[in-house]
Amino acid sequence: MTSQAAAAARGVPAPDAVAPARRPDPMLPRPFELQRTRRDTHDTYTLELAPLEGGPLAFASGQFTMLGAFGMGEVPISISGDPTRPGPLQHTVRDVGSVTHAIVTAAPGSVLGVRGPLGAGWNVLAAAGGDVVFVAGGIGLAPLRPAILEVCAHRDDYRQVAVLYGARTPMDLLFLEDLGDWAREYGIAVEVTVERGEEDWEGRVGLVTNLIGRAGFAADRTTGFICGPEVMMRYCATAFIEQGVAENRLRLSMERNMKCGVGLCGHCQLRELFLCVDGPVVTYDRLRPLMSRAEL
Amino acid sequence: MQTIGQYLAEHPFFAGLDDDVLEQLAGCATNVHLHPNEYLLREGEPADRFYAVRRGRVSIEVRKAAGRPVMLDTAQDGEIVGWSWLIPPNLAKFDARATTETSAVAFDAACLRGKCEADPRLGYALLHRVTQVMDRRLQSARLRLLDLYAVEAEA
Numbered sequence: 075m076t077s078q079a080a081a082a083a084r085g086v087p088a089p090d091a092v093a094p095a096r097r098p099d100p101m102l103p104r105p106f107e108l109q110r111t112r113r114d115t116h117d118t119y120t121l122e123l124a125p126l127e128g129g130p131l132a133f134a135s136g137q138f139t140m141l142g143a144f145g146m147g148e149v150p151i152s153i154s155g156d157p158t159r160p161g162p163l164q165h166t167v168r169d170v171g172s173v174t175h176a177i178v179t180a181a182p183g184s185v186l187g188v189r190g191p192l193g194a195g196w197n198v199l200a201a202a203g204g205d206v207v208f209v210a211g212g213i214g215l216a217p218l219r220p221a222i223l224e225v226c227a228h229r230d231d232y233r234q235v236a237v238l239y240g241a242r243t244p245m246d247l248l249f250l251e252d253l254g255d256w257a258r259e260y261g262i263a264v265e266v267t268v269e270r271g272e273e274d275w276e277g278r279v280g281l282v283t284n285l286i287g288r289a290g291f292a293a294d295r296t297t298g299f300i301c302g303p304e305v306m307m308r309y310c311a312t313a314f315i316e317q318g319v320a321e322n323r324l325r326l327s328m329e330r331n332m333k334c335g336v337g338l339c340g341h342c343q344l345r346e347l348f349l350c351v352d353g354p355v356v357t358y359d360r361l362r363p364l365m366s367r368a369e370l
Numbered sequence: 371m372q373t374i375g376q377y378l379a380e381h382p383f384f385a386g387l388d389d390d391v392l393e394q395l396a397g398c399a400t401n402v403h404l405h406p407n408e409y410l411l412r413e414g415e416p417a418d419r420f421y422a423v424r425r426g427r428v429s430i431e432v433r434k435a436a437g438r439p440v441m442l443d444t445a446q447d448g449e450i451v452g453w454s455w456l457i458p459p460n461l462a463k464f465d466a467r468a469t470t471e472t473s474a475v476a477f478d479a480a481c482l483r484g485k486c487e488a489d490p491r492l493g494y495a496l497l498h499r500v501t502q503v504m505d506r507r508l509q510s511a512r513l514r515l516l517d518l519y520a521v522e523a524e525a
Contacts, residue, residue: 303519
């Protein structure tokens with residue numbers, strides 16, 4: 075069975091099957107109605123959107139959309155929902171500027187524009203049969219959430235699974251309910267750390283990188299999925315390699331200034347890669363020479 | 371029942387040390403149990419103990435002038451707390467407080483220093499291990515100075 079056929083059999087569209095070329099004009103936003111906004115932290119919100127026409131948006135974990143507030147602009151936002159269950163399109167958005175502010179403060183019933191799904195996803199299926207370690211930093215848990223949910227939906231296909239999650243403070247932690255569910259219901263080792271804690275915090279304080287050496291995986295059969303600030307991802311990759319995990323089994327989600335989302339404008343170019351189409355998820359063997367080079 | 375020497379052989383910090391070295395170390399050690407909010411070390415006070423955490427969690431923290439303590443790092447099972455016992459003037463630089471029920475092996479610092487002086491092989495082995503912990507925590511502190519998860523405005 076090809077990986078695409080296997081993915082389809084699991085109800086997960088393979089990245090190739092959801093290429094942006096499905097729509098006649100990839101630059102044309104599709105109108106979605108905002109159904110609900112949930113405040114996750116002081117500056118981060120999860121939105122649920124339903125298409126005004128047509129069925130739910132099929133996507134592969136790790137893909138993103140260009141999410142737009144009409145009259146304000148659009149921004150690349152990873153999809154944070156469950157790729158194995160058709161339903162509202164979920165986006166987790168941090169309020170950091172004028173466009174994201176317009177998006178997170180939009181009233182239910184507002185219409186937002188969606189282009190996508192775009193880009194190459196996590197390709198979680200490639201990790202089947204082995205150990206899986208997800209490492210998330212900050213809002214990086216949002217792009218990883220679909221991949222974790224995909225593993226949960228097919229838990230028997232994977233051996234040891236760990237989610238290592240670092241945030242700035244306890245108040246910045248996302249998806250706390252999910253973290254508990256993943257540990258309780260799916261036997262996933264969930265380890266959380268924060269960079270700064272106060273007296274009443276009973277959890278870990280320190281870098282998420284330091285959790286990798288304690289995760290107890292078998293290096294030769296492990297795939298690492300990493301999402302967070304670029305410096306954090308680089309150090310995480312180094313920590314995995316020190317444990318013996320091969321570079322081509324490390325998948326990183328790269329954040330760049332994506333504009334067109336379809337490989338035309340070059341805003342997201344990283345030397346030979348256009349991250350909106352070649353990424354955002356790229357294996358570390360391709361990224362290593364690029365990430366440590368100045369001015370790329 | 372497991373002896374301290376047997377336990378130390380399983381603790382990652384002491385991995386690779388010969389049995390006779392572990393026995394020397396065990397001669398300076400006792401088992402301790404700490405309840406939440408009990409202090410292992412206090413900033414400015416003599417660093418007369420060094421701890422290998424067996425179970426639980428210890429917060430390394432600093433007291434703000436008029437506020438609550440800020441947690442800088444935590445150490446949990448398989449990790450150690452304290453290196454000031456090895457570095458003159460042997461005063462603790464930070465507070466160390468149990469945040470959960472914690473079991474640890476506590477080493478008497480004077481006893482340990484005496485054995486390190488008498489046996490440079492033991493001294494080097496411990497120093498080698500302590501510097502690895504220091505390196506990891508220094509890297510952690512440097513990276514956290516970057517405040518990587520802070521908000522970056524839209525491009």
